Amino acid sequence: MLTWFKALDRVLKGEATRLDSLRGGSIALPFGGLSVLLILLGAVYGACMGAFALMGRWGTDTQASGYLQMLASASKVPMLFSLTLLVTFPSLYVFNALVGSRLGFASVGRLMVAALAVTMAVLASFGTILVFFSLCTTSYPFIVLLNVVMFAIAGVLGMRFLLQTLHRLAVARELDDAAAIVPTPIAVTAPTEVPAESIAPQAYSSELPASVSKPPGALDRIEGHAFGPHVRSIFKIWILVFGLVGAQMGWVLRPFIGNPNAPFTFFRERESNFFEAVVNKIGEVATWDTKKAKPARQRHDDRAGMPLPPATTKTYTGD
């Protein structure tokens, strides 16, 4: 378990995706262990998501269904990510092979797990803030909006990591090839940045830990040639598809947050789809009537619900 956490830490710090770690053409990480960890992280965030439903029912006779919602959300967030991956992975792999990428099945799989690790770690780390707001907020749309923002930030960072790592894999592969042709060891291209010490004021620089050549972070771009443009566009298209499928998957798996006015259900009725709902919501914002939309649950006073935002990103998974 500890080694899994260490592996996660290495991915986050960017150590696992440094050029010298990628020389074998794949990211070295414990695939199974990290997957288990990802499920746990997703469950942590899911439980934080479900806290709102629990707080809304706290002290009432439906408190038990609040716990149920929490459990349901904790199981649904890992489900959301793994099912989306399950749907999109085969075609990604096939098209990736079709355009002549040299990434093998295992390499693509590891790449996915590493990218999801970044997403889930960011998401889970937002959990404390989410629970705090769940504790003191009665407005359901506010919590939905907050979740949308958190998912969007985590999603963008994960996707950026994916594209950068893909690029690095290509650079590492090229270095491997060069080393195969010319048997002299080739120095791994260090990031060409001005050594920080020369800029830093002398009084301070002695105090900070000395690191002249900064190791690149997990999201930094490394100089060098990338894969062929096809492989990159395949992954870019895949990111779009992942986002679309993920959004719809989130819609199918609703409710995540659990409207406090609605009774607990593990799944809701299958109605319309995510994209139709977004279009409807945009229409709703224009015609939203605050007086009509007052929630039935009134903990302290009559606080009307805030209209749902029209801007719902593709990582939207609210219900």
Add this chain to the structure above:
Amino acid sequence: MRSFLRQTDRLLRGRDVAGDESPRSALPRLLLTIGLFGVLYGATMGTFGGLTAERWLQPVYSGLKVPLLLLVTFVLSLPSFFVLNTILGLRADFAYVLRSLVAMQAGITVILASLAPFTAFWYASVEDYNAALMFNALMFAIASIAGQFTLKRSYKPLIARDPRHRLMMRGWLLIYAFVGIQMGWVLRPFVGSPDAPTRFFRQGAWGNAYVEVFHIAGRAMGW
């Protein structure tokens, strides 16, 4: 005591950054600064209702709440900030980052404490409760803007080492303010209305500051 005050002086002058102590030994001192000076301002804040026999608890409560406001906000915001720093590749500097963040909060409390006489003077001269609220809001605004300078100053060497720290510093201010505003709302009352009984938390006062603002704005717009 004397060395503690001297260190606080160094903190204000921005000489604390590269001080001769490690982040590890600086943290307890900075936390003590937050506690002491936060209580000082909070207690002054709570004297609005007067120091009568039945209201003497309000200064105590308010005194506890100011450090609580800062530190709980800090603890809640820290995990996400830690992960974001890590994936930007800034983990190696995190001890210094942590210290800068705590130093910022210490700076805020010291500035607040220095403004406490103004608050006391205001209470002595104006009797209106809403005016007292506004005055305290102003003092907090001044302290948090001034506190940002403390943060910028202690971040300067970090930014010089790695420009990505600038992005993270802005990110921190965003997260901290987002959580802190709501925390301030939840921890009400700070001033303590003279008509209401003294309580640690106001009855039924939970709710969301942002939603409230939205409603007030909505009402003002006539929605």
